[in-house]
Structures are given as C-alpha cells and as structure tokens.
Amino acid sequence: MEHFIEESEINKTSSDLNNPEDLADKEFISKRVSEIKNTIQELYKELDEITSKCNHSDGHDIRLITTDRNKNSSSLLRICKICKSPIGYPSKEEADEWQKS
Ligand SMILES: [Zn+2]
Numbered sequence: 076m077e078h079f080i081e082e083s084e085i086n087k088t089s090s091d092l093n094n095p096e097d098l099a100d101k102e103f104i105s106k107r108v109s110e111i112k113n114t115i116q117e118l119y120k121e122l123d124e125i126t127s128k129c130n131h132s133d134g135h136d137i138r139l140i141t142t143d144r145n146k147n148s149s150s151l152l153r154i155c156k157i158c159k160s161p162i163g164y165p166s167k168e169e170a171d172e173w174q175k176s
Contacts, residue, residue: 129158137165137173 135153140161142150151170152161165173 126155126158126160129155129160131155131157131160131162133157135162137169139173 133156135155138152138154139149140152140154142148151165151173153163153165153169154160155162
C-alpha cells in the first residue's frame with residue numbers, strides 16, 4: 076500500500092515535469108494577470124483623483140458609451156470635453172442632433 080502511494084506521487088510529479096513550458100506559462104500568466112490588475116486599479120485611482128478636480132466647465136460632447144464589459148449595451152451620454160468623464164444624459168435635442176451627425 077505504501078509502495079502504491081509512493082508510485083502515484085512519482086507519476087504525478089513526472090507528469091508536471093513533462094510540460095515545463097506549460098507550467099512556466101501558467102506561472103507567467105498568473106503573475107502577469109496580478110500585475111496588470113494592480114496597475115489597472117492604480118490607474119483607476121489616479122483617474123478618479125484627476126477627474127474629481129475637474130469642474131466640467133468647458134462644455135461636453137455627446138458620445139455613445141459602452142456601459143458593460145461584454146459590450147452588450149451602450150448609452151448616449153454627455154462627456155466632459157476636458158476630463159472625458161460621463162456627466163449626464165443628453166437632452167432630447169442633443170440626442171436628435173447626435174443621430175443626424
Ligand atoms: Zn470634466
């Protein structure tokens with residue numbers, strides 16, 4: 076019984092060692108994903124700080140903005156010309172104007 080356990084442990088180890096590149100890829104992907112997510116969070120924090128200093132005083136453009144990650148839905152929004160933040164919904168006149176352009 077003891078021997079059987081030992082052998083299965085060896086098989087498990089050697090199957091991992093058969094694909095050293097695969098293993099390295101997984102480690103690389105996992106590490107890189109964490110790094111990228113951290114960077115994104117830091118950038119979002121900076122974005123929040125920066126856009127909170129804008130008083131959106133220089134007018135806005137009308138843009139169709141994707142509102143979820145799967146790009147299934149989008150909304151027509153007023154976007155600040157300076158900081159590019161969504162600052163509300165367009166009036167009916169603005170929406171009509173956007174449709175024409
Ligand atoms: Zn702004």
